[in-house]
Amino acid sequence: MHQIISFFIRYKYFLLFLVLELIAFSFTIQSHSFHRSRFINSSNIITGFIYDKFNLVANHSNVKEHNLQLSEENSKLKNLLTQKNDTANTVKITVLDSLIYKQNFTYINASIKNNEYVKSNNILTINKGEKDSIYKDLGVINSKGVIGIVSNTSSSYATVMSILNENSKINARLKKNHHYGTITWNAKGYKTVQFEDLPRQADIKVGDTIITDGKSTIFPEGILIGTIENFELANNNYQNIEVTLFNDMSAIKHVNIVTNLDKIEIKALENNNE
Amino acid sequence: MNNVIFTNSVRFILLLLLQVLVLNHVLLFGYINPILYILFVFLYPIKKEKGIFLVLSFLLGLSVDIFSNSGGVNAAATLLIAYIRLPLLHLIQNKTEFDYLLFNIKKLNLIQAIVYIFSLTFLHHLVVFLLEFYKTQNVFDISEKVLVTTIFSGILISFSVQLLLKNKQ
Helix, strand or coil: CHHHHHHHHHCHHHHHHHHHHHHHHHHHHHHHCCCCCCCCCCCCHHHHHHHHHCCCCCCHHHHHHHHHHHHHHHHHHHHHHHHHHHHHHCCCHHHHHHHCCCCCEEEEEEEEEECCCCCCEEEEEECCCHHHCCCCCCEEEECCEEEEEEEEECCCCEEEEEEEECCCCEEEEECCCCCEEEEECCCCCCCEEEEECCCCCCCCCCCCEEEECCCCCCCCCCCEEEEEEEEEEECCEEEEEEEEECCCCCCCCEEEEEEECCHHHHHHHHHHHC | CHHHHHHHHHHHHHHHHHHHHHHHHCCECCCECCCCCCHHHHHCCCCCCCHHHHHHHHHHHHHHHHHHCCCCHHHHHHHHHHHHHHHHHHHHHCCCCCCCCCCCHHHCCHHHHHHHHHHHHHHHHHHHHHHHHCCCCCHHHHHHHHHHHHHHHHHHHHHHHHHHHHHHC
């Protein structure tokens, strides 16, 4: 007994060091899996508040650009509205509703308080949380395309797993036909992502547009992602399809969070079949 | 004594905020993210009793991790260099006993100081980038990141040490 105690006293700093290192490593391993740890993330109230109030460097430089982007989006939406009114008058409502992707979504706006794009697990912090009806696994987009998926929430803030995250897997398809695959990221550069699992019979060319598929309940169908930059053909399969994002992920500010109103119904139905 | 506690608490908070609010958004040449917060480890007084120092270093690293959503990467690296600091100083100075109370980096000669600062910075960055990128990138990409970032962080830390310790004398 005496020996054990003296052993602990002698190596107390080393033991302390070991214990703390083990804690740090377990946090690290947790953070590399999709289901992240509950408290080591910047959606909590303190970090959210600090990012919100002391946002010194990040965003002031691009205000003009962001305003331009927002007003462009506004005019686009206004144009859509007038179209809709016209068709309503000429009793052609069904044409618009069923041909353009018919789904039931609501959008909540938010702005990005912290943006990362050089790590392998990039996470964004946004200034809306549970009290604004933001929950885990909601899609995040802006006018130029997909941003990511909500990964953690607190009452007033949320973190978003960026499309630039090694755990990110987003269901996507070619715009010109309905062949679909998965968008992933290999952590090399914030301008390109990879398009995987595309079947051989899909005929692709450099410059083809990739959009979200709408098979998952996270994103609506038809949200822009990027264009094919290059690809290889090996063993009669597509490999290394590089997709250039429409979004400049280093300079994003205003985003929309998408809620699928039918999500619970769809999920319940799918679970019944399993 | 109270003065020491006060200085180090202020230093802890200021370095943390400087790192997460300013430096984490600075990207030299598109991918170099200088790390200054480990200056805390270099400036913390050297004592035989180092339990508090280890815990503080761990907490500082963990705070940076919480802000930048990186799990425990910075905590692991900062704790490691905090633990290695004293043995490394013994090694560099080539003697086993020295005056703990009066020691600061200024007591080292230029080459010793540079070796001390850059080797601890290198070790820290090695752990950070290995844990962060081991899944997605190969050895060459990681070592390039480690080396280039070490140079920038090392220079930044050296100048900060020079600046802060000059004022006090």
